[in-house]
Amino acid sequence: MARFVHHMLRLLRTFTANPSSLLKAAKSLPDYLDAREFARTFPATSSADAAPSTNPLVEYFDQHTEGRGIWKWRHYLDVYHRHLQKFVNSDVVLAEIGVFSGGRLEMWEHYLGNRTRIHGIAPRRIDAKLHF
Secondary structure, eight states, X not given: OHHHHHHHHHHHHHHHXXXXXXXXXXXHHHHHHHHHHHHTTSOOOOTTTSOOOOXXXXXXXXXXXXXXXXXXXXXXXXXXXXXXXGGTTSOOEEEEEOOTTSHHHHHHHHHHOXXXXXXXXXXXXXXXXXXX
16 A cells, blocks of 8 residues: 555656646556556466576576676567577677676676677767776
């Protein structure tokens, strides 16, 4: 209940500061409710119910709890593995655009092996300060 009240207060502050945002939110409400109803048609699952992963990217992601952060939607890892597994331990060049804290660069090096050349492209100055 406290979480709900916190969110409602945050919404109230937003709408007070920018009244036009209330109109925009009200227009998107039917789509939001339709999406929630659609989501309820899927059975609830948890990671405990899932079979152990055979994807080394998922295993690395799950075990990576310290150091540089990895900011990635989890479902991308299966897509990456499906398309990039043929490049593991081969001479390949990879460019990562938007390195943020650099965790993905480490993940790629771990996954693809030390024969891979990895270049991080940082569009923001804060990203450019990383050194590997």
